[in-house]
Amino acid sequence: MLQVLPALVTGGVERGTVDTAKALAKAGWVSYVVSEGGPMVRELERAGAKHFTLPMASxxxxxxxxxxxxxEALIRELPVDLVHVRSRAPAWSARAAARRCGVPLVTTFHNAYKAHNWFRRLWAGPMAQADHMVAISQFVADYAHQTFGVPRSIITVIARGTDLAWFDPARVYPDRIARLAQQWRLVDGLPVILLPGRLTRWKGHAVLLRALAELSRRHGKQDFIAVLSGDSQGRESYRAELEQLIAQLGLDRCVRLPGDCKDMPAAYMLADVVVSASTEPEGFGRVAVEAQAMGKPVIATDHGGARETVIPGETGWLVPPRDARALADALEVALGLDADRRLAIAERARRHVAAHFTVDAMCAAYIRVYTDLLFPADAR
Structure with a gap:
């Protein structure tokens, strides 16, 4: 089994690749991965998979x-029985190699890839030209069928899996929480609003900031701390825009931009409510699921994968995209929860994730797809 992706740095695609490779090795498969490499290669190889370095992001x-x-040379030499590619750029190479070698090709649509012009459609084309396609949500599956014409008969929806051993409130010790609270300069007694995600415009940071300004006007005070945690990834001009907007809205004292966070379980433990304010539909949205796994109420935008991961009124709330007033309304409700209601939401949220969004379930579903391709039921 050979998985192909651009690199093994960080992110949902990379995490899914490593988790699947681990499960394959544990199940007795010979597991290979090709990418440009990165810090996750060590974890991959410790799990028993073999990594090959090629410039797959090019x-x-x-x-x-x-x-x-x-x-093609690798597939023939190793040999490989099935290829699974997880991104558009390497899909061009992986599709050609798999076809030449006569082995099945699986692709995973990790998002609703843009196809608003001929070039975008062409660029994503190889992802739709597979023997089987995996979509990370029903939203993505519907999009692939409607936009790229992928037959529903070859699409399987496999949600991204969350590691419940890592995202477990009982395993986050107080010293981790205290250390992060100090780094973020939190104030005792003030509730924390957390928006995790890299600093890029479509993540909706500005929408949250305007919602916070609305809350401040309603109550005549700023009785909260908001943390916009995420790496700028070189987008310093966008970070400067956010800092300017924070100043314009008079939110300097209550908003933090601490950069990347290496301990997300501790970050979620500090939060009273977690926000995903994306202005464009996300294919899945890890933040909403991870936060629920940690027992935190979630406010997400009412489109894309969030409609499949958040249960409105039970584990969180969904608000219209780009609607700062609606987001402020939901924040007001979330911050006003009493202890009993907060506990009930936490219990429902953890059960919801355990039932639908675990790493084990994701990996088992992938292995079923691979097995069905290699050993069709009518040939067994």
């Missing part, structure tokens, strides 16, 4: 052609 046609030749 969008240079000449490099992509060479990648196809290298992948």
């Amino acid at each position: 969008k240079n046609p000449l490099v992509m052609r060479r990648n196809a030749e290298r992948l």
